[in-house]
Amino acid sequence: MENTKTDIDRRIAVRLRALRGERGLTLDGLAERSGVSRSMISLVERGESSPTASVLDRLAAGLGVTLAALFAEAERADANPVARRTDQIAWTDPATGYRRRNLSPPGFPSPIELVEVELPPGARVSYDSGNRAATVEQQVYLLDGTIDLTVGEATHRLSTGDCLAMRLDRPTGFHNPTDRAARYIVALTTDGRPALNAFKR
Numbered sequence: 001m002e003n004t005k006t007d008i009d010r011r012i013a014v015r016l017r018a019l020r021g022e023r024g025l026t027l028d029g030l031a032e033r034s035g036v037s038r039s040m041i042s043l044v045e046r047g048e049s050s051p052t053a054s055v056l057d058r059l060a061a062g063l064g065v066t067l068a069a070l071f072a073e074a075e076r077a078d079a080n081p082v083a084r085r086t087d088q089i090a091w092t093d094p095a096t097g098y099r100r101r102n103l104s105p106p107g108f109p110s111p112i113e114l115v116e117v118e119l120p121p122g123a124r125v126s127y128d129s130g131n132r133a134a135t136v137e138q139q140v141y142l143l144d145g146t147i148d149l150t151v152g153e154a155t156h157r158l159s160t161g162d163c164l165a166m167r168l169d170r171p172t173g174f175h176n177p178t179d180r181a182a183r184y185i186v187a188l189t190t191d192g193r194p195a196l197n198a199f200k201r
Contacts, residue, residue, distance in 0.1 A: 006047075008071075008091050012056070013047035015070055019063045020045075034062030052095040057127045064134035066188045068113040071102050079107035096123045098174075103185075115186040119147060119176040126173040136168040136190045145182030148175040158184075 020030050027045075031038040036058050043049035044059070051059075053067070060067045071089050073079075083105040090101040103114040119125070140149060141163040149156050152170035166172070176182045 008089075009047045009050055011089070012051070012070055013045050015072070016041075016059065017045045018074065019065060019069070023063060025063075030059070030062050034058045036062070050094045053093040053098060053100075053125055054095070054127060064190070066113055066136055066190060068100075068102055068104070068115050068186075068188060071100075072104070072113070073107040075109045076107045077109075079105060079109070081105050081108050083108075093125065096120070096125050098123055098125050111189050113188045115188070116143075117174075117184050117186060119145075119174055119182045119184075121176055121179045121181060124173065124175045126171070127168075128171045134190045136188060137165070138168055139163055139165045139187045141185045141187070143183040143185060145176065145180060145184075146178050147182045147184065148177055149173070150175070 020027075025033070027038045027041050030036070030041055034041075036055055040049065040051070040055065041059070044051050044055075056070055057067050060070055063069075071091060083103060087106075088101050088103060089106070090099060092099045097120045099118045101116045103116055104110065104112070140158065142158045142160050144160055146157065146159050149158055149164055150171075150173040151164075151166050152172075156164055158164055
């Protein structure tokens with residue numbers, strides 16, 4: 001599905017408000033947990049801002065969900081278990097041009113989320129959300145190209161066919177050091193358990 005900027009901003013706004021409400025968090029409460037300012041959260045929830053991947057990841061960390069969950073639909077019993085390519089939500093980071101597509105069936109109850117990512121030549125995407133409200137496990141599988149994936153202090157160069165498993169409990173960064181796009185699949189799962197380092201300052 002080729003979504004317009006307005007469509008995506010609206011979807012994120014609705015989803016963010018719903019997730020914050022489900023957790024009983026005020027704007028100030030989410031701001032404290034995520035490190036994103038109250039004013040920025042308010043703008044995102046009104047659909048008046050196009051947040052970057054880094055901002056969205058910090059909000060997801062504060063809510064105890066994955067980044068993919070901010071683009072997903074609430075689980076429902078009648079959800080279709082098949083997600084056709086034409087119905088999958090695609091989003092482009094306004095800061096880096098990195099493009100992500102939610103592959104998992106929207107609304108279908110599952111502990112696993114799949115995302116396809118295209119990282120443009122030379123692009124860097126950094127996530128500084130070491131503190132998370134829940135434990136998130138992730139694996140990255142390179143479909144094509146090369147990326148340097150930094151987890152904490154360690155950097156791993158991944159090429160086509162390589163797979164890296166990691167826990168999202170420290171800052172991470174993705175860098176495409178080549179002159180052609182890299183494509184990879186991200187598989188994520190969260191069990192709802194509080195992360196060991198959750199919100200320790």
